Amino acid sequence: MKVVAIANQKGGVGKTTTAVNLSAALAAQQTRVLLIDLDPQGNATSSFGLQGLEGQSLYGALLGDEPVTEKVLPTRLEHLFIIPADIDLAGAEIEIARMDDHLSRLAQALQPLRADQTFDYVLLDCPPSLGILMTNALAAADELLTPIQCEYFALEGLVKIVRLIEQIRASGANRELELGGILMTMFDGRTNLSAQVVADVRAHFGERVYETVIPRTVRLSEAPSFGKCILEYDAHGSGAKAYRALAAEFLQRHAGAVIPNKAEGSRGQT
């Protein structure tokens, strides 16, 4: 099992859109995926048409009161499961901050899932702020997948992420944390700026940048309001195509680490 934090401290860069649609596209490839909505805003949760699920978020598991396995819900999609966000999660920041081991609450909560290998991948949809929930995600993750909007300050944002990863490693909270991949989002083929930004980011970060680039398309922004992922809402459009390509590339990069759809054989590099 691999835990992948979809994280960027900048807001509105496509974290949730990527968490939802990459999860769905991976599940469509017969990979067993758990999407955890770690953002009290609950955008990933409502993207699947789920709402008002009180008591179902990770909150109880983060506090150590309830097993994480009781929080896992099925979705309409085969192989895709979710732990939704709920209103309690907003309070978790404060409650957890009081605990001694406040950085490792999520890592501990996920331990049973690592032990039983029910899932091939756990994707964490992180909130934008650098609070307790985001820090817990970085402490619990094997790697980061960082979506970056194709806009002028993309490189500055990435430098901050790299520094953040170094801090988490140096703190001892997670010495293994890696910047697994950078995903360029909201690419606008009509502007030179988008192409220039992608070229700059590739020049600096090389192969860590996914070949797949997510285009700006209104379909991707409409889908959540129908409670659907892009594979359900517009299966043949450019958005769905891009997220399917991303899933294929993601699996290729992780080949060897996880064997999808082998009930007994999927050993993550934990």
Ligand SMILES: Nc1ncnc2c1ncn2[C@@H]1O[C@H](COP(=O)(O)OP(=O)(O)OP(=O)(O)O)[C@@H](O)[C@H]1O
């Ligand atoms: N490729 C895209 N094309 C068009 N719109 C997009 C695309 N990706 C995301 N959006 C839209 O941009 C907005 C921000 O995207 P999203 O919610 O995924 O970002 P986020 O990083 O999760 O934001 P936050 O930091 O608030 O959690 C949303 O309205 C979303 O629908």
Ligand SMILES: [Mg+2]
């Ligand atoms: Mg979000």
